Amino acid sequence: DSGVTQTPKHLITATGQRVTLRCSPRSGDLSVYWYQQSLDQGLQFLIQYYNGEERAKGNILERFSAQQFPDLHSELNLSSLELGDSALYFCASSVDPGINSPLHFGNGTRLTVT
C-alpha cells in the first residue's frame, strides 16, 4: 500500500458529462501529481501541485482542471468528456517537488466514457 488514496476506483459516464476524481496524498507529502494512462500512450503527465499551488503542467487538456486544497487532497475535474478520455487516471505524491523525492502512486481511477 503506497499510502496514496484515490476515489472512486471506477467511473462510467456518458460523453459530454463532467466528473471529479479525488486523491489523498501520503501523510507528510506536500506535492501531488496527476497522470493519465491509456493503452497506447503510456503514463502521461498532466499537472503537479505543491502545497496548494500549481507547479508544473504537462499535456493537460483545457477541458481538464485540477486543484489542491488546504488539507493537501487534490481533485481532477474532467468536463465535456469524450470517448478518448477513457483511461486510467493516477494520482501520485511526493514529499516535495525536489529531485530526491520519488513519486508514490495510488491505484488509480478507471474512467470509461460511453
Next chain:
Amino acid sequence: GQQLNQSPQSMFIQEGEDVSMNCTSSSIFNTWLWYKQDPGEGPVLLIALYKAGELTSNGRLTAQFGITRKDSFLNISASIPSDVGIYFCAGQLHSGAGSYQLTFGKGTKLSVIP
C-alpha cells in the same frame, strides 16, 4: 518533450532465468526511477538512481544510471512468477520553479513461464 525509449516492449522468460531491460533517451536526466505495475494497481517504485554511474540493488533487482545520464538498465535475477507485470523506467528532469518532471517509458511487459 523528452522521450524515453524502453526495450524490449515485452518478453517471455522461463522461471529462474535472468531478465534485462533498458531505457535510452536523447535527453540528459537528473534521476532515473524504475517502477513495476501489476494489473489493476498503480506503479510501485522499485529503485531510484540519483548519480551518473550509480549501481543500486534491491533484492534480486539491480539497476544502473548510465554514465552519459541518457540511459538506465534494470536486471532481475532468478525470475519468479510474481515478477510478472509491466516495468516502467522514468527519467526526472528539472522543469523550472524548483520542480522536477517525470517522464515515463512505455513499459516492458514481463511474462514468466513456470
